[in-house]
Amino acid sequence: MISSISRRGNCWDNAVIESFHSNIKSEEFQYVKHNSLSFQEVISRVNAYMEHYNEERIQE
Template structure:
């Protein structure tokens, strides 16, 4: 960890969160507001992002 206030520390997770917002939550309409539904979608996206997506 570097000094506080350094934006580069969070750059990787910020980029990933931007990807998940633009690729999943923009196009998926959840029929319910259940926590479990969202968790399932996030896990599915993790698998896609790490294993299937062209990198």
């Protein structure tokens, strides 16, 4: 069985999620003031962005 947890200091394991976080911050929340959205609004925007990211955007 292969463990999904990587060794310490292996930067490539987090590259995909770090890229996603960078994209969502720059594309969805770039012009939003800190604490200006309610929790439900954030959840809604993240869900909408994830749907766009997975189904609508051009895949490279």
